[in-house]
Amino acid sequence: MAEIVLKDVQKFFGSVQVIRDMNLTIADREFVVLLGPSGCGKTTTLRAIAGLEDITSGEIRIDGRPVQDLEASNRDIAFVFQLYALYPHLTVYENIAFPLRAAGEKRANVDRQVRDVARSLDMTHFLDKRPSALSGGDMQRVAIGRALVRRPKAILMDEPIGALDAKLREDMRTELKRLHIENKATSVYVTHDQVEAMSLADRIVVMSEGILQQVGTPMDVYRNPANLFVAQFIGSPVMxxxxxxxxxxxxxxxxxxxxxxxxxxxxxxxxxxxxxxxxxxxxxxxxxxxxxxxxxxxxxxxxxxxxxxxxxxxxxxxxxxxxxxxxxxxxxxxxxxxxxxxxxxxxxxxxxxxxxxxxxxxxxxxxxxxx
The missing domain is CATH 2.40.50.140 (Nucleic acid-binding proteins)
Incomplete structure (x- = not known):
């Protein structure tokens, strides 16, 4: 696993600045949630860490190594999207195995690692099915399994349960927290849902208009808001x-x-x-x-x-x-x-x-x- 450090990170889309002077350290094995309204820059920040967006200036370090000039494929991270992005013609087994096969892993290692992940996610009973036969929650489990299978340095998740219904979201929150504890992975999670943030995070990073508003444990952010924005964004009902x-x-x-x-x-x-x-x-x-x-x-x-x-x-x-x-x-x-x-x-x-x-x-x- 790895520590992730963002230092003086700036990101512009044309003349619009979407990340402003971002300074943040995510500790090894920590679960950090980037929380804020739509358009606040949280997904862009996550994509910048992943290498899916180039930053305008600043530095991003993963495990002490500057990565802002590296391709996404060379950063040893996994990304889970809100939409499942599974291969419809492949079985669940083959979808999970795909990153290992692409890396040239031996067949025995692929089989062992796929089945280990399937057991941890309780999906051994549908490894032979195709995505079209699964529910939304099961498809998201497959996407998470595909991210976990190669044991990356960090797992980045962009609203992975946002498209699920309320009951499934609740179940998946519990599942994600359990997986984090079991796998001891450095995890960065993006959401606009403060209930998800409060229940999942070791620390919450509250953002607005590309600016980091407050960083703290869920209870610290809830009990001691740094400003009016945080006070009115965290809590249900709001302050x-x-x-x-x-x-x-x-x-x-x-x-x-x-x-x-x-x-x-x-x-x-x-x-x-x-x-x-x-x-x-x-x-x-x-x-x-x-x-x-x-x-x-x-x-x-x-x-x-x-x-x-x-x-x-x-x-x-x-x-x-x-x-x-x-x-x-x-x-x-x-x-x-x-x-x-x-x-x-x-x-x-x-x-x-x-x-x-x-x-x-x-x-x-x-x-x-x-x-």
Whole structure:
């Protein structure tokens, strides 16, 4: 396996820059997910590592060796595409064996390696079938098996399960994670689906408009977003974001969202830190995930009365939209906790889960109450 290093990588298509100053190190045997919306440059980055796209400037190293000037065939990597790209006239066995036969491997070695991969992917029972007889999930397993069979230094995957239905995607996520652990392969995976990223990755690389926004473990990216883009891209439902101003309610430090009349209480220490960092606070945004909005049926100290606007039942829990002035604050509650739209409940913000951002730059101010 191998470490992959991107240093000052730039990529232009004509006058359009699709990768900007990319600096990233992917450790040996690490599973890294490139995550971002369509057009953010994640697939181009993956193809640049593979050698399917030439970079405009910068350096790409695989296992310590510069490869930006090498052909894809000389980089010792495997690529799994979203579309299966299987040979329809060949059996599953022959599709998996194809890279080994092309490399001139002996027949006995080919047979042993194909059957080893087939066992690990639980597809020994359809080795004699052709792709047309398989389901979408099975065809993608064959494509992954073809990539794994020659034990490459790295495996690159471009939304390999994006075309599958929800149940198959869930099954394949589990399968991909298991294969990564068993094969100890350096893996780079591209997706726009943050659920896939959170469940698969050792580290997530969040991208937008060709720029690396944040790199971290799934929980670090979820709990400590570096900016507004990451905060609103990671999580389902996404983080609540609202313009905020400091206020004083009866001498108590508080923060008001939008044009709401009432304000949520914060500690004096929080107010003091915000004032020092944000100055006049004319461009302050507050962010909090739905689980950080604490909801009660009865009035309590520090709670604000709010009207339920919309209830989204999701089985084990509900997502409830609470009207706060001209803003909607989404809260996660137990199933059936709020009976119907129009009910009045009482809410407060968990300060340990409350984030503050500079609205103009989008950056996190890094101010949050201690857990």
């Amino acid at each position: 609540n974001i609202a313009k905020a101003t400091l206020a004083a309610e009866g001498g108590q430090a508080s923060v008001r969202l939008g044009d709401a009349k009432s304000a949520f209480r914060i500690t004096p220490e929080m107010e003091s830190r915000l004032s020092k960092v944000a100055g006049p606070l004319s461009s302050l945004s507050l962010g909090i995930r739905p689980e950080g909005v604490i909801v009660a049926h009865e009035d309590r100290d520090g709670f604000v009365p709010l009207e339920a606007h919309l209830i989204e039942p999701l089985g084990a829990y509900d997502i409830v939209d609470l009207k706060v002035g001209d803003e909607m604050l989404r809260a996660r509650t137990s199933s059936g906790f709020v009976r119907k739209p129009g009910d009045v409940v009482f809410a407060r913000l968990d300060e340990t889960q409350t984030h503050f951002f500079d609205t103009k730059s989008g950056r996190s101010l890094g101010i949050r109450a201690e857990v």
